[in-house]
Amino acid sequence: MPRRLLKWSITTTLLLISETSASNVQRATSTSNPIPFSPGFDVQAVLALATSLPSHSWEYGTASEALLELFDAPHAVFGSDPFPVPTIQPSNSPSLTYAKEKIVIADPPNGLDDGDGAVGDPASLGVSAVLLGQTIPSYLQAAANEASYVINDAPKWPNGAISHRAQYAELWADFVYMAPPFLAYFGVATQNVTALRVAVEQCQLYSQALTANTTTGTATPPSSHSASAQGLWIHILGPASPDPGLWSTGNAWAAAGTMRVLATLVKAPSSLFTGKGGLPNEAWRQQSIVSLVRVISAILDGAIRQQRDQGLLRNYLDDPSWFGETSGSTLLASVAYRLSTLSLAHGSFAAQLARVNVHGYINFAESIRRTLGSSGHISSNGTATPAINPLNWGDHTPFTSGSPEGQNFVILLYAAWRDCVKAGVPGCRA
Ligand SMILES: *[C@@H]1O[C@H](CO)[C@@H](O)[C@H](O)[C@H]1NC(C)=O
Ligand SMILES: *[C@@H]1O[C@H](CO)[C@@H](O)[C@H](O)[C@H]1NC(C)=O
Ligand SMILES: *[C@@H]1O[C@H](CO)[C@@H](O)[C@H](O)[C@H]1NC(C)=O
Numbered sequence: 001m002p003r004r005l006l007k008w009s010i011t012t013t014l015l016l017i018s019e020t021s022a023s024n025v026q027r028a029t030s031t032s033n034p035i036p037f038s039p040g041f042d043v044q045a046v047l048a049l050a051t052s053l054p055s056h057s058w059e060y061g062t063a064s065e066a067l068l069e070l071f072d073a074p075h076a077v078f079g080s081d082p083f084p085v086p087t088i089q090p091s092n093s094p095s096l097t098y099a100k101e102k103i104v105i106a107d108p109p110n111g112l113d114d115g116d117g118a119v120g121d122p123a124s125l126g127v128s129a130v131l132l133g134q135t136i137p138s139y140l141q142a143a144a145n146e147a148s149y150v151i152n153d154a155p156k157w158p159n160g161a162i163s164h165r166a167q168y169a170e171l172w173a174d175f176v177y178m179a180p181p182f183l184a185y186f187g188v189a190t191q192n193v194t195a196l197r198v199a200v201e202q203c204q205l206y207s208q209a210l211t212a213n214t215t216t217g218t219a220t221p222p223s224s225h226s227a228s229a230q231g232l233w234i235h236i237l238g239p240a241s242p243d244p245g246l247w248s249t250g251n252a253w254a255a256a257g258t259m260r261v262l263a264t265l266v267k268a269p270s271s272l273f274t275g276k277g278g279l280p281n282e283a284w285r286q287q288s289i290v291s292l293v294r295v296i297s298a299i300l301d302g303a304i305r306q307q308r309d310q311g312l313l314r315n316y317l318d319d320p321s322w323f324g325e326t327s328g329s330t331l332l333a334s335v336a337y338r339l340s341t342l343s344l345a346h347g348s349f350a351a352q353l354a355r356v357n358v359h360g361y362i363n364f365a366e367s368i369r370r371t372l373g374s375s376g377h378i379s380s381n382g383t384a385t386p387a388i389n390p391l392n393w394g395d396h397t398p399f400t401s402g403s404p405e406g407q408n409f410v411i412l413l414y415a416a417w418r419d420c421v422k423a424g425v426p427g428c429r430a
Helices: 003-021 043-052 057-071 094-102 126-132 137-153 180-189 193-210 248-267 282-305 326-346 358-372 404-422
Strands: none
Touching: 043 057, 043 404, 057 094, 057 126, 057 404, 094 126, 126 137, 126 180, 137 180, 137 193, 180 193, 180 248, 193 248, 193 282, 248 282, 248 326, 248 404, 282 326, 282 358, 326 358, 326 404, 358 404
């Protein structure tokens, strides 16, 4: 058993003990059995690589979120008890233990880790910083400084979308998973409804700027796209690294980030929406839920319409020259589970959620999960394969040695499937 897993087994045991003795410290306990069902592959093996492979800020942020959803499910934004932000001792949480090891507090934009010129990537550790900040105030201050930089100082696109790059305005679909979920969470955590509003608006502005133009004529991906690609996003708009293709992982980052913002918005306490002085009220919340569900559904619907390769979405979704790969497929499947589960639990609260195409989304997600469990897509050492090279989205050689982000997408899919089964969503089967 790898050393890390051994450590987690002990952590889990301690958590079980602390459930009875320390309930006054932790409002609710962590998931007592985080891996109750077998998805058809070895989750522990995937997890070992999901935590050992990351070496960049966004990978750390994604791994921290995956660990939170897996081990502290009630307190993640998809859980039953995210707000008010709980006080969790870092040693009681694999996610917070991990994030505390990775976060390096400095000046924004590198306020939580070195982002190598990115605005969004260091911000991906922001939710962890807020949670750590409940016991160690310097982390909360670092989160506030990072949020302030992203909202007030980073470059902006002409439509108001915040740049993913710090030195010039450039929009990357990836940004939507990194910064808006943090800004939304920070906003609810600190009762700063303005930050929550910015998070919602950024998802909308990104959707406006990156949703692909489609043609009814002959499409030649990556530069033009057919009508069946309607609703999907291009990867990058800007001067330095433009990418007009419909990158599968990019669409997944966008849908999954918007999904976290949506869950945060739905779960925020109603006391936040006073409407005082022109600030958001409950009507704004309802309209925003409608809008975010549309953003997510447009991406899911577009992806589901595409022809797959060996059961997986292609790396560029509408380009038949590309191989089907695990990264984009699994993260999008996790979103399909999350949106369906949220719609079942909160459909009476928001009409748009009640209209979600649960049947179609669960069919899609279950088919991706079953594909992963077959044909050796999770190799014996837990590697999800074939993935796209995470540092070179144009690399036609299937990446088989373990994508740091791709491994975490499988954990996100597992946690989303587990919660979908537990919630009794029709079609989610263990
Ligand atoms: C809300 O957070 C943003 C970002 O940190 C900050 O600029 C703003 O001043 C905050 N607003 C309030 C009312 O605290
Ligand atoms: C779609 O076309 C409009 C008008 O030419 C252009 O401004 C916009 O940037 C295009 N959007 C994308 C995502 O390429
Ligand atoms: C896992 O196996 C793959 C081949 O399937 C190999 O490329 C990779 O290096 C292995 N990873 C580890 C951590 O041993």
